[in-house]
Amino acid sequence: MLLPVTPITDEEIQVIAQNSDLKPLDSERLDFLKNLGPVDVSACPGSGKTTLIIMKLLLLMEKWESTSQGICVLSHTNVAKNEVSTRLERTGINHNLNGKPHFVGTIHGFINQFITYQYLFSMGYPPQQINTNLAYEWRCKKISHQTRVYLEQHHIELKDIKIESINENSPFGDKLIDKKNAPGKHTLTYQEIAKVFWQSIRNGIITDDEILFFAKIALEICPEIIQSIRYRFPFVITDETQDCSSAQMELLNHLFDSGADKKSKSVIQRVGDPNQAIYSSSEKINFPNKDSITIANSHRLNGKIATIATSLAVSGIEGGLKGINDSNPQNPLHFILFDDQNIEKVLPTFADIVSSNIPPDVISNNKVAAIGDRIRGENEEKRPYSLRDYYPPFSADKQTRDFKHFYDYVVHAQLSIKESGMLSDGVEILADGFTRIISNDKFAIKTSARRKYQNLIQTLHDNKIDAGEIKNLFSRILLEKSTSKITYFDLLLNITKDIVLPGSNHDQEIEKIKNFYAIPKENIHRSPYPPTNVFQHNGVKIELSSIHAIKGETHAATLLLDTFNRMYFVKRIIPFLLGHKIPKRTTDKHKRAICGSFVAFTRPTHLLAVAAPESHLKENEISKLEERGWTIDTSLCEPWDEFGMESWLL
Structure with a gap:
């Protein structure tokens, strides 16, 4: 589709670049800024991806010639969407990208606003609450006790039941779920659950999946919607594309990129990093495609941390990550081993390592973080189970307290x-x-x-x-x-x-x-983190949180804490830290764990640390890690003799 904008020039980029915090632009970054056609961009952590998107939006807005057609910027989560909106505000340039005819928001927000809401409104029940957990809780309470017992006995969860048809008598297909001996559409159980689901929808309480389902139905009934939306939004950017689900991407492709006539399609530019796909698998959405622009040099990482992080890149990075941060502490990689008796000394040990290796001004002006995969629960037989094992005051409870203000x-x-x-x-x-x-x-x-x-x-x-x-x-x-x-x-x-x-x-x-x-x-200037989630020692303040919470952040130092979720998180990645290649055939769950580790490893500018039980490593593996640049800290391990008896007992 013809865009209402003239080509972007080098001179225009230079003017915008002077007002941004982006480092000198290389050929890959310039290619993205000047490209006005469909393209995928794979940008590594610390590459300035969000800044590049902001620069591109400012360049387009400066030259945009239409008041009826707009730019559409979509992201997977509100966090990513807010980052783009906030950064645009900080520029101080008066371009109303958040108002008509433009759109900045989440994929679900866009689909609901322009398609699903209109469709369900025409049916007489517009969405009031789009909240998957709330919808399933509401439906569970409406289902009879007898049916709930039946579902529990047959290991069927409501979240596994998906609407596939607008036929109210058989919305789930021939069976409740695709499982042997699942209730068929003529059973009372099936009919009761179908009735409750539709009752929920009529009350406006729907799930995220149903937003996409009803949008798909609307497009089948009224395909003219597609051309209308393409005219309104001839240029689309998706941010954090790697986290989009296959259902989201399928719908976006159908909406903006389907059909043989190229002149009728919107331009879609997909930006993200397949190695940070912690919500879904980027392979299922074919991102990035083979003709993508790859930005693999990171202003955040130093060379040693970049090399180690490359070993956790599930999609592979040709030539590896290039860390061009000139901070170069003598020992940027630390592996803390501990026994069960000393688990609560891990954070003080990390704080001592940080204070010994990073200048005080860097520590005071930048975040120091300790993160883990599991943030809730306790299990004495599987320690370390969650972050609470390292720091008992840690609270992952999102329920509010009785605050005064x-x-x-x-x-x-x-x-x-x-x-x-x-x-x-x-x-x-x-x-x-x-x-x-x-x-x-x-x-x-x-x-x-x-x-x-x-x-x-x-x-x-x-x-x-x-x-x-x-x-x-x-x-x-x-x-x-x-x-x-x-x-x-x-x-x-x-x-x-x-x-x-x-x-x-x-x-x-x-x-x-x-x-x-x-x-x-x-x-007024208080940190948004509750004090229970901050550990302080030796002048170092360590903020504890989940891996998901720190995505997109930059730290002075990051500590990845081992936790348990079916198996130990750090134990999953040790083979790759030792130099083994990631298998091509890897389960989605294992891939997400590796991607989570990649996210953790690519936060720090100065120092990266990992903490795990000493039982995870054999003596020869410790030597291999040392050869690969890790400093191994065994101060939290009790000495053992060759008979397996602690030395102090002899």
């Missing part, structure tokens, strides 16, 4: 969104805070664990109170820059007073509400 709920919501990538998690937390301040005899709102937002909206609706402004303010508080939050707090304060104190003026209640929405001075 709405600001605290916002901080907690931001942490929850950062860890899960789901805006709905943050909205649930804000709903909990708002519910607590308005609750009284009139507003006896239920406070179930996962339905706070739905219960709040339903109660307001039952009392004939418009919840539209509250919904809007919740979204703005979580998505927009912090300077706007005080204004939104004031608006919520006024709404709260109107709800709690209609037609009256109770000074005591008004003071209580004002205090709730006040932002304490000591909290």
